Amino acid sequence: MTKNISEADTRANYIDPKLIESDWTSDNIEREYYFTDGRKLLGNQRGKRLYLDYLLKFNNINLGLIEAKRSDEHPTKGLQQAIDYAEKLKIDFVYSTNGKQIYEFNRTVGKGDYIEKFPTPQELYNRLYGKNIELKKKLHNIPFYLTGAMRPRYYQEIAVNKVLENIAEEKKRILLTLATGTGKTFISFQIVHKLFQAKWNIDGENRRPRILFLADRNVLADQAINTFNPYEKDLVKINGEEVKSRNGVVPTNAFIFFAIYQAIAERENIGAYYKSYPADFFDLIIIDECHRGSADEDGSWRAILSHFNKAVHLGLTATPKREDNVDTYKYFGKPIYEYSLSDGINDGFLTPYKVKRIRTNIDEYIHTNDNKVIQGEIKKDRYDINDFDKSIIIPKRTDLIARAILNNIGKMEKTIVFCVNQDHALELRDMINKHKTVSDSNYCVRVTSDEGKIGRNFLEAFQDNDKDIPVILTSSKMLTTGIDARNVRNIVLTSPIGSIVEFKQIIGRGTRVYDGKDFFTIIDFAGATDLFYDSAWDGIPEDETETYETGEINDEKIRKKTSVTTIQEPKEEYGERKEKLIIELSNGRILKVIDVDIRYIDENGKPLTVREFLEKLVGELPAIYQDENHLRKIWANPDTRKELLAQLGTLGFEKEQLDALRDMIASPECDIFDVLSHISFSSDIKTRRERASAVRNDNFFTIYQNLKAREFLEYVLNHYEKFGIEELQRERLGDLVKLKLGTPKDAKVVFGDMKNLLGAYYQLQQHIYQAV
Known part of the structure; x- marks a missing residue:
């Protein structure tokens, strides 16, 4: 055999x-x-x-x-x-x-x-590698620059090697498209490191290359400089301060140059610094977030790139080809490598997300004489979501949104709020701080270009995962790209977004992976997440099943949308200071949130049912109870509930996972029973307070003539409402008796015997879970 x-x-x-x-x-x-x-x-x-x-x-x-x-x-x-x-x-x-x-x-x-x-x-x-094999071999042979146990991800290796191979084949325009949060700056550093060690340059001389790293924001350039720290002695930042310190002469005694294009481009009263460099000075120019105008023939960056035309131009972007960034692809050509948002989420290098679409009863405004015009004049019959905080300000609406933000995030969950403009970011910051429950004065801060160094310091503290404060940042355009804050749990959108490119950049602020961060939430007040329905998001989504805040599923399907409401974004964050219309609503007008639509969306933008989404996050959900009544019967008895929890534990659903499930689809104030019932049978979710109130209202306590017996059961119910199902375990009964009644002998006097006490304890739980 x-x-x-x-x-x-x-x-x-x-x-x-x-x-x-x-x-x-x-x-x-x-x-x-x-x-x-x-x-x-x-x-x-x-x-x-x-x-x-x-x-x-x-x-x-x-x-x-x-x-x-x-x-x-x-x-x-x-x-x-x-x-x-x-x-x-x-x-x-x-x-x-x-x-x-x-x-x-x-x-x-x-x-x-x-x-x-x-x-x-x-x-x-x-x-x-037949073509130019000697140069490729030389570049390949140089290992990545890594410290400690650091190891590049597979797509980062691919991206670095693809760029080097294209450089070896003397390609002049190179484009990498990688999703936000996947390490484009790390990739840039490894490319530069290998080129340095190989002494590659466009002239073929025996010297290190000169490289210009271009960004459009100081914070991005500074983050890149930190990544390039191993070459600290070889780098310099080109800006007015540096040129001034050199008596008006641009720095040339370095190999790696960092600049934001605004600092080196031509301005009204300052000549273009880039023109002080010979056209062949740089061997490689790396353009970070290159979709932001670098390839547009009329764009501010194009003049810089044209001047250094002999250099290799490497563009980095997180946005696949779209109508609103077609110039980028026309200039650089087809990406040599792409790594998408869906790739990153499926591989586990990016974090999944869900959407909360919040609607208020003042998402449009029609003027009536009951309301008072504080400033400006009425110019339209109807103002809609596109007008708020741009042409019309209703302070009570801003106040409502501030309260809704606080009600829909965890108290200490790091959150970025994207506002209409810098003024709106200021107003919303003040409103949030008005209603917060945390006493720290820096709980919510504004981070915009106007804040300058103060804002940058707040941003650094926000990015520091060892610091809790600040918790909430309000911003406008400054934080849409390149900000590495790993523990962001909520992205809040308060205005429509006209560009899917910008939308993807904003969503990318939450995708970075952090220990204990299983998902993040997009909280949308303006319908900006309708861009998920754009056919170019990552494929055309199928029909969506709507789920309400209660967990109730809407039977009416929402047909996929082929177009979205968009607005024309201003080229500058501040245009001319036009007087805005400010409205004070009549005292009789009560503003409120009228709907919270929770959408579970996969990495391709496809809406999912609650069960489908959770199966992606949890794995296959267990089927160890037959129907809702069976689950209710098991859960209402401490003994069978304990067995069920043990079974769930063996299937990988320990207390930590169950609590995470509860926090995701409901809140810590809800019972695990309601979470399981909602996932499995789409039933409504109740809080423990609602269940306790139902017991108090169903005359359960009146069957006990002994006042002390009634008080004890009310005490148990209060503990359940406050602390959860742990207070209903059979093992917990002895401690509850000691806390409220004294000794077992005292309990026996109140209830007649221990059997009656145990029966009352179990009967109370049946009533708790009868509430539907």
């Missing part, structure tokens, strides 16, 4: 010897290579990580992968999965083998065949 050989035996006895035979050493092979972190799930859990059986490397480059099968299986059984992984990793050569036969598939031509033996590392490298 033939021994059943395992896959591990096959690798050791058949595959490894064949690799050694073709000169593959342990330095060239990485076994069980994990290349994703696994999608973020609730309770700080992770989904399945993707890995390869063998990764073949040479000269610091991934050349091929091997899918290993048992010797008694067909050699190409796992080929398709291997090809899918190769597509993700941009690896051209895929091998599938059972140790006896080797199948080679070339992804670039889409064909494969059986081969006698593995190619050697050098043979495979030569097949891939």
Whole structure:
């Protein structure tokens, strides 16, 4: 009888010897290579990580992968999965083998065949990098600059190597498109590091290259400078202060130059600093957030790029091609590599999200004589969401939105509020601080360009994960791009967004991964999230099922939308200071939030039901109760509830995961029972206070003639309302008796005997969960 050989035996006895035979050493092979972190799930859990059986490397480059099968299986059984992984990793050569036969598939031509033996590392490298191979080899051979246990993510390696290979092939215009939060500055640094070590330059001389890093905001340039800290002695920032310190002469005694284009472009009273440099001074120009106008022929950046036309221009952007950034793609050409938001979320490098669409009863305004005009004049019959805080200000509406923000975020959850303009950011900051419950004076602060150094200091404190304060930032345009704040839990949108490019940038403020951050929430007051329905978001979404704040599902489907309301964004954050209309509402007008529509949206912008979304975050939900009544019966009895919780624990739903589920779809004031019932049967969610109130109103206590018995049961109910189901455990009864009645003997006097006490304790719980 033939021994059943395992896959591990096959690798050791058949595959490894064949690799050694073709000169593959342990330095060239990485076994069980994990290349994703696994999608973020609730309770700080992770989904399945993707890995390869063998990764073949040479000269610091991934050349091929091997899918290993048992010797008694067909050699190409796992080929398709291997090809899918190769597509993700941009690896051209895929091998599938059972140790006896080797199948080679070339992804670039889409064909494969059986081969006698593995190619050697050098043979495979030569097949891939024939053109300008010496320069490519030189660049590849230089390892990444890493410290400690740091390791580049797979897509970062791909991006760096793709850029270097294009530079080696003398390409002049290069574009990388990577989602916000995926480390574009880290990628830039590794590119510069390798070019420095190789002494590459456009003249082919024996010198280090001179590189200009261009951004459009000081905070972005400063963040980049921090990343480039290992080359601190070789870098300089070009600005008025630096030029002034050099008696009006631009700095040239460095290799890495950082600048914001506003600082070096031509202005009314200052000549363009960039013109002081020879046209061939720089070898490489890196343009951060290049979609922001660098490629527009009339744009401010274009003159700078045209002056340094001989240099290689590398554009970095987080936005795929759209009508509103077509100039970028026209200038740079097709991206040499793209890594999308959906890639980042599925791989576990970015955080999933949900949407709360909040509507008020003053999302439009029609003037009546009951209301008072404080400033300005009425120019329209009807003002809508596009007008608020631009042409019309209603202080009571701003106050309502401030209160709604506080009611829809956790007290200490870091939150960025995107406002209409800087004045609106100021007003909303003041309103939030008026209604906050945290005493710290810097709980909510404004961070805009007007704040200058004070605002930048607040931003640094907000980005510091060891600091709790400030909690809320109000801003307008300043924080839309490039701000690395990892623990942002809420993104608040208070005005429509006219550009899907800007929308993606804003959403990116919340996607960064942080320990304990399982998802973030987009709180939308203006319908800006309708941009999820744009066909260019990440595909056309299917019909949506609406869920209300209570968890009730609306049976009426919302048809997918093909267009969205947009507004023309001003080119500058401040235009002319026009007098705005200010309205004081009549005292009889009561403003309120009329609807909170919670939308669960996947990484592709597709709306999901509650269950679908949670299954993505949690994994497959268990089916260990038959229906809602069965769950209610189990939960109302402390003994069977304990068994159910134990079963859920064995399935991976420990207390931490259940609490995270509750906090996500409801609030800490709700019972886990309601969360499970809502997920499984779409039932309404009640708070513990609502359940306790129902018991007080159903005459349950009147059946107990003994006043002390009634007071004890009311005491238990109050503890449940305040602290949760832990107060209803059978093991907790003894402590409750001691706290309220004294000794077991005292309890026996009140209830007659311990059996009656236990029965009353259980009966109270049945009444708690009868409320529907």
